[in-house]
Amino acid sequence: MSQDLLLKLELHSNPNLLCVVRGAMERLTEVFGFSAPDCRSVTRAVDEALTNIMRHSYGGRLDRPIGMLCRRVQKRPAAARGHGLEILLRDRGPAVDPAKLRGRLLDEIKPGGLGLHFICQSMDTVEFKRMRGMNQLRLVKYLQPPKQNCNS
Amino acid sequence: MQISARRVDKTTIFDVSGDIDLANSPEIRKALLREVKENRTPKVVMNLSKVRYIDSSGVASLVEGLKASRDAGSRFILYGLSPSAREVLQLSRLLKIFEVYDNEEQAMAA
Numbered sequence: 001m002s003q004d005l006l007l008k009l010e011l012h013s014n015p016n017l018l019c020v021v022r023g024a025m026e027r028l029t030e031v032f033g034f035s036a037p038d039c040r041s042v043t044r045a046v047d048e049a050l051t052n053i054m055r056h057s058y059g060g061r062l063d064r065p066i067g068m069l070c071r072r073v074q075k076r077p078a079a080a081r082g083h084g085l086e087i088l089l090r091d092r093g094p095a096v097d098p099a100k101l102r103g104r105l106l107d108e109i110k111p112g113g114l115g116l117h118f119i120c121q122s123m124d125t126v127e128f129k130r131m132r133g134m135n136q137l138r139l140v141k142y143l144q145p146p147k148q149n150c151n152s
Numbered sequence: 153m154q155i156s157a158r159r160v161d162k163t164t165i166f167d168v169s170g171d172i173d174l175a176n177s178p179e180i181r182k183a184l185l186r187e188v189k190e191n192r193t194p195k196v197v198m199n200l201s202k203v204r205y206i207d208s209s210g211v212a213s214l215v216e217g218l219k220a221s222r223d224a225g226s227r228f229i230l231y232g233l234s235p236s237a238r239e240v241l242q243l244s245r246l247l248k249i250f251e252v253y254d255n256e257e258q259a260m261a262a
Contacts, residue, residue, distance in 0.1 A: 015173065015174040015175035018173050018174060018175060018207075019171055019173065022171070022173075022205065032205045036235075037235075037239070038237070040239060041239075044236070044239075045205070045238070047173065048207060048208055049207075049223065051173070051207060051208070051209065054174060065170055067199070114208035114211055114243075115207075115208040115209075116211065116243050117243070117244065118208055118240070118243055118244075121243050124185050127195050
């Protein structure tokens, strides 16, 4: 098993499992070393991405498979130093039109369409691709370097 | 998630506890819309002090409650937001759209 693999989950597209994944992500991000606001951001992004899969990719069906992989990645270029948490979410729903993967404008007060906006606000990288009959969403959040002390 | 209602004079207070997400936000939406549209309650207050997390579907339910109350000419108030709930309303630029108070005393006096 790769040293960089941190967590691997297989779950059904059942919304009752969202709280289980949030619990795991809260602990994982904490152990990884993120600040409390970043722990909440990453957990929120994963929760919203899973919600989108359940609602849109699987149309509310409860028994479809979702794969989730979390691993440590190095910042590129390597000279930049530091590392991040990469989360891959895979589902077997129909191909998604990438043009539809845009958060809506927030000027209008209306319900819906906020999930993707939350994901993009929370993560440093958000990439979508179709591969081997699966949709894959790749999310990456990098650790912030510790702030320099003015006196040091 | 658990939701219960209290009536104080002409105000209905919903006490919500747990996380609000895709699994239960339809229940919140249903309770809110019934109170505003069917019962025509003039002031509806959401006690969110025991809600640790709200996702986008939960925010959408609150927005529906707000819009319904505006249509009905009633008031819709939130109080006791956790850091996570506050962040989510800030991210969606809705924090200033809702009437938000720190505690029940302030919400009832408003």
